[in-house]
Amino acid sequence: MIERADQLVLEFVSKVADAAHGRMRPEQRLDFVRRVRERVDEERAGSEDAKAVARILARFGTPEQLVDREARRLAGQSGESPQTRVFPVDDAEPPRRRSTPTPPGVMHYRQEARRHLADRGGRKPSAFSRIRDAAMAGGNPMATDGKDAWSIFANNRRETIGLGLFVLAALLVPFRLPTVAIFPVPGLIWAVGAVVVLASEGWVFNDRLIGLSAPVAAYLFGGAGLALLRFQGDLPRFLIEFHGVSGVMFIIGTAAGVTWLIYRLFDPPPAPPSRTLRVTR
Incomplete structure (x- = not known):
């Protein structure tokens, strides 16, 4: 380092x-x-x-x-x-x-x-090499230290674990797993991933907030919006429709949040200067 x-x-x-x-x-x-x-x-x-x-x-x-x-x-x-x-x-x-x-x-x-x-x-370049080069095509060489995607993930293990937990939670949504107390298993895994991401230093706070809020907003507002399209004045019907589409919206929101966090991990924003930087004598 x-x-x-x-x-x-x-x-x-x-x-x-x-x-x-x-x-x-x-x-x-x-x-x-x-x-x-x-x-x-x-x-x-x-x-x-x-x-x-x-x-x-x-x-x-x-x-x-x-x-x-x-x-x-x-x-x-x-x-x-x-x-x-x-x-x-x-x-x-x-x-x-x-x-x-x-x-x-x-x-x-x-x-x-x-x-x-x-x-x-x-x-001849391998398929992995082509994917890696494509992933790094828009990266900032100064911010990423000239490393490829594999090196960035290997050097940011906590961030990688948090992203992996988010992906795992989204993949488990379609499966009807038993709940732990009253909490669904994907929700618990996502909560652990959220704690890991919040404790990571690879992102600024605003980027972490966007990554965490994307699946929550998609689940609540996206699920409610789609359920309202089929709402016929019957509250039980609304809850059934919400339960049917909210999981899909959670997956979409998780994909958007993970994509944003990966992008910011490759190309973090420059820190705002605390004072004017000038080279003086």
Whole structure:
């Protein structure tokens, strides 16, 4: 976990340095990259949680946006136009790999990625690989740490257990299982899953609330709405109709809630900044 958090910071700072190449003078670029790293470390405050670090980096904006702001600041000091302030590459400047050596951790992951791509080059992708790639097609690489769906679920076991309990509860609805006291078995399983989801840290509170309320709202309001369509002024008839359709609506609501929670697990929203993030001298 610590290695993944450090890797996110190193990759972000490296992208900032790449974006600044040719936009600033060599000494300005080195100073800017140093200040970006110090600002990131300050906001990080020693956190080793990869998700928290990813949200912090997202609050800074993209590397290109950071460089654009710094270029405008430098242009404002010199009176030049920021659109034309693009410096030629200094022949005397040593290559970036020489001036900023690639950290061992970055080199290790690059080598692993090359070997993985080389292994896949001669093989036809499996069905699971195609499903995994499709699942990650819309993911935020910074938020997901560049991992695939399997890695995300494996690294968020509590969240995965909660989602699994929701799915199990929905699958058991069609079966006429005996009740425990007065509570149906699917309802008890869903309640345990709700406790697990509420105790999970992979989602913000609003996302957890949406995931939990979707099946409840579908069960109550969706079931009642469909029952009213067949309501003929007879309350027992209404209860029979509600009992007949509410289970289906609960399954649909659970599917919607689980889908939302999985989406937010892959691509969590950036945390709102508590104060303006600026890289200053």
